[in-house]
Amino acid sequence: MTTPDRAADDVRRRLLALRADDLPTHGGRTLAYVYDSGIAEADALGREALAAYGATNGLDPTAFPSLLAMERDLVTFARPLFHAPAAAVGTVTSGGTESILLAVQTARDAHPDITDPVMVVPTTIHAAFHKASHYFGVERVSVPVDPATFRADPAAIADALDAYAGRVVLVAASAPSYAHGVLDPIPAIGEVAAARGVRFHVDACIGGWVLPWLERDGLVTHPWDFAVEGVTSVSADLHKYAYTPKGVSLLLHRTPQLRRPQFFASADWPGYTMLNATMQSTKSGGPLAAAWAVVSYLGDEGYQTLARRAYDGTRALAAGVGETPHLRVAAVPETTLVAVTTDDACDVFTLSDAMLDRGWFVQPQMAYDELPATLHLTVSAATCDLVPEFLEALRDAVAEAVATGPVVVDPQLRAAAQALDPASLDDDAFDGLLALAGLAGEGGAVAAPTRMAPVNALLDAAPPPLREALLIAFLDRMTR
Numbered sequence: 283m284t285t286p287d288r289a290a291d292d293v294r295r296r297l298l299a300l301r302a303d304d305l306p307t308h309g310g311r312t313l314a315y316v317y318d319s320g321i322a323e324a325d326a327l328g329r330e331a332l333a334a335y336g337a338t339n340g341l342d343p344t345a346f347p348s349l350l351a352m353e354r355d356l357v358t359f360a361r362p363l364f365h366a367p368a369a370a371v372g373t374v375t376s377g378g379t380e381s382i383l384l385a386v387q388t389a390r391d392a393h394p395d396i397t398d399p400v401m402v403v404p405t406t407i408h409a410a411f412h413k414a415s416h417y418f419g420v421e422r423v424s425v426p427v428d429p430a431t432f433r434a435d436p437a438a439i440a441d442a443l444d445a446y447a448g449r450v451v452l453v454a455a456s457a458p459s460y461a462h463g464v465l466d467p468i469p470a471i472g473e474v475a476a477a478r479g480v481r482f483h484v485d486a487c488i489g490g491w492v493l494p495w496l497e498r499d500g501l502v503t504h505p506w507d508f509a510v511e512g513v514t515s516v517s518a519d520l521h522k523y524a525y526t527p528k529g530v531s532l533l534l535h536r537t538p539q540l541r542r543p544q545f546f547a548s549a550d551w552p553g554y555t556m557l558n559a560t561m562q563s564t565k566s567g568g569p570l571a572a573a574w575a576v577v578s579y580l581g582d583e584g585y586q587t588l589a590r591r592a593y594d595g596t597r598a599l600a601a602g603v604g605e606t607p608h609l610r611v612a613a614v615p616e617t618t619l620v621a622v623t624t625d626d627a628c629d630v631f632t633l634s635d636a637m638l639d640r641g642w643f644v645q646p647q648m649a650y651d652e653l654p655a656t657l658h659l660t661v662s663a664a665t666c667d668l669v670p671e672f673l674e675a676l677r678d679a680v681a682e683a684v685a686t687g688p689v690v691v692d693p694q695l696r697a698a699a700q701a702l703d704p705a706s707l708d709d710d711a712f713d714g715l716l717a718l719a720g721l722a723g724e725g726g727a728v729a730a731p732t733r734m735a736p737v738n739a740l741l742d743a744a745p746p747p748l749r750e751a752l753l754i755a756f757l758d759r760m761t762r
């Protein structure tokens with residue numbers, strides 16, 4: 283008999299204990315951040331592959347040809363799903379944000395002649411594009427969406443392209459948008475982009491692994507991918523609806539020529555010649571191997587069933603929301619996302635706290651421009667059977683939120699928030715504001731409060747630049 287390794291067992295116990303306060307990743311009750319197929323064997327395979335390949339290095343595909351082979355297999359699997367031509371090429375990245383960063387960087391670097399590059403995007407585009415703009419110095423021109431449908435407006439995008447003619451390197455739209463779950467009119471935007479010779483990226487990070495199968499079932503009829511002539515690149519996250527462990531997304535370009543500026547090489551130092559297709563250099567092969575394992579196991583048929591389960595669950599959930607007093611779906615869900623709004627009797631922030639008390643995580647989204655505050659629900663296959671339970675909890679939470687009433691932000695505080703210029707605030711001012719917002723206690727110690735509603739309502743009353751500055755100050759202090 284071997285003696286138990288006490289130290290190792292102790293570490294295992296502590297690892298488990300650390301997870302106690304996290305949101306559950308499985309079980310179908312966390313309706314953002316995580317995705318659960320409900321298939322235990324797929325999860326087990328993903329974990330095994332992640333562990334088996336965790337120490338491999340994607341830095342050099344000639345040293346680890348297994349990683350190149352698995353990347354090729356995933357791209358080959360994805361190509362027909364997205365109606366990509368045979369010449370289309372793809373790269374496995376670490377996530378949706380990296381896929382988007384690379385799409386923007388590639389579009390910028392395809393035009394060394396343009397010194398002040400611009401990207402044109404709808405206001406509903408994922409914030410990863412804002413990050414790309416910030417990192418790569420590509421000015422972002424955001425075009426308002428139709429406030430009735432939450433969809434991008436092709437005519438307004440065309441106007442922006444013409445207003446910035448000669449400077450635009452990229453147009454982007456969503457299939458579907460994260461915040462409201464609607465498909466932008468990709469064919470119309472494709473036409474507008476192609477007519478002007480501008481690259482067009484479709485962000486299918488969240489929809490890319492459900493839309494192909496919904497399409498086959500006749501549930502989605504608008505073209506959204508490479509079937510649209512003007513689309514030059516598509517991103518789709520495997521760590522979302524492919525139900526693989528975190529750290530994997532795909533970025534496909536219509537041709538090798540379009541992808542070319544994505545690559546980076548440097549021989550201008552005495553070490554190995556650095557040669558990268560992505561932003562990371564040394565990168566674990568674990569997430570790629572895990573994705574390969576899960577996709578191989580579930581396969582086309584598996585995803586057909588899973589996409590349909592998530593979709594049916596979404597429709598049932600949205601129908602139930604529609605029948606709940608004081609609630610409304612912001613838009614009829616086209617895929618597996620739901621955005622819920624309330625009337626004046628309650629607010630989404632109180633509702634999200636009340637749902638958490640009942641064992642469900644739903645994500646509050648703040649008001650923006652003309653668009654109302656909403657609750658975001660990402661519906662996984664594992665949530666499908668729980669919809670009646672979810673709706674019961676929701677009705678109960680609404681009753682509580684109506685009884686409490688919406689959070690009232692002090693009018694003076696609201697006025698102050700509107701008037702504050704975050705650029706004029708120093709560290710002490712932020713300490714004071716964080717305390718005022720309920721994000722910091724005695725002596726400046728910060729912690730996420732148990733009731734988020736008062737904080738969220740206050741942030742909701744603040745203009746976006748102040749929200750950003752306050753949350754950055756919060757993160758800064760939390761991580762000191």
Ligand SMILES: *Cc1c(COP(=O)(O)O)cnc(C)c1O
Binds near residue numbers: 531
């Ligand atoms: C999730 C998501 C992203 C960003 O992906 P990460 O994997 O979180 O980096 C981008 N766009 C859309 C539409 C998404 O849903």
